[in-house]
Amino acid sequence: MTKDVTILDVSLRDGSHSVRHSFTEAQVSAAAKGLNAAGVRYFEVSHGDGLGGSSLQYGLSAVDELKLIEAAAAQCTTSEVAVLLIPGIGTKQDLQNAVSAGAKMVRVATHVTEADVAAQHIALGRELGLKTVGFLMMSHMAPVEKIVEQAKLFESYGAEAVYVTDSAGAMLPPDVTARISALKNALQCDVGFHAHNNLSMAMANTVAAVEAGATFIDGSMRALGAGAGNTQTEVMVSVLEKLGYNTGIDLYKLIDTANDVIAPLMQQPQEITAGSLVLGHAGVYSSFLLHAQKAAKQFGVDERDVLMKIGELKAVGGQEDLIYEVAQSLVKA
Structure with a gap:
């Protein structure tokens, strides 16, 4: 029996990192045209850190x-x-403006232990008639029981799907299976991944997620995304279809x-570099990579040392300034 999976492409959001x-209207328009023609149901457009x-x-x-939206x-026409939207970065007004520009879905993202800050944004998403999703970032940092607790909060606020988000690329397939399976057993809404x-596990983790019951899966074309990138959408579609899943996507057009x-438009190939490997090893937010490289160059230190220290400090999104403080402290040390 063929099982349906909804693919959401994040090239025009995660790829922004x-x-x-630097995305232009022409680039976004061309990518959107292609995604629509290929039959990709949803694709994300915004600054890398959200609205x-x-x-x-x-x-x-x-x-x-x-303008990009x-x-x-x-x-x-069909996509x-x-x-x-990350509460504290994006506002309710930002979301209303995005809807006026044409957005039809919002994914409200919080740190894996802070779903409670998203109640008003989830409620607004539903009020505006959007497909509304909860996004638990840095999900490797919390035990399964805590993730279930936070996912239930998202669902109680009105989320129609809840994502396990491996923001650091730090998980292995058993980690994904445990988290997705637990959410499938605990929630009535859909579960995503x-x-x-960063550890070359994106595809393996994606397969583990769908096999555990996830029905919403993210990818980015050419793996364009923060760190070493995301699961490569066009490869993922091929793999899932070979496994008997129905994505509804025209592979050639994609x-x-x-x-x-x-x-x-890619400024460099998406590959696992020294820095992105350390992101996964140390469990560091993938969008920190370019900041760490800039800080390391500015202060003349090794970007790997910066990222390892950030991992020890368990820094989360929003603490980008800490990267420069760490780099400076390594000079003094």
């Missing part, structure tokens, strides 16, 4: 994200634009979009 938030993320701390966007939405490839639109 990799290209230093409102364009700032000196997180990195300034070359183009206002509302509008450009993407204009290409959609729908999703946005990420978002991977990073490959063409990945090769003709995404590959030319």
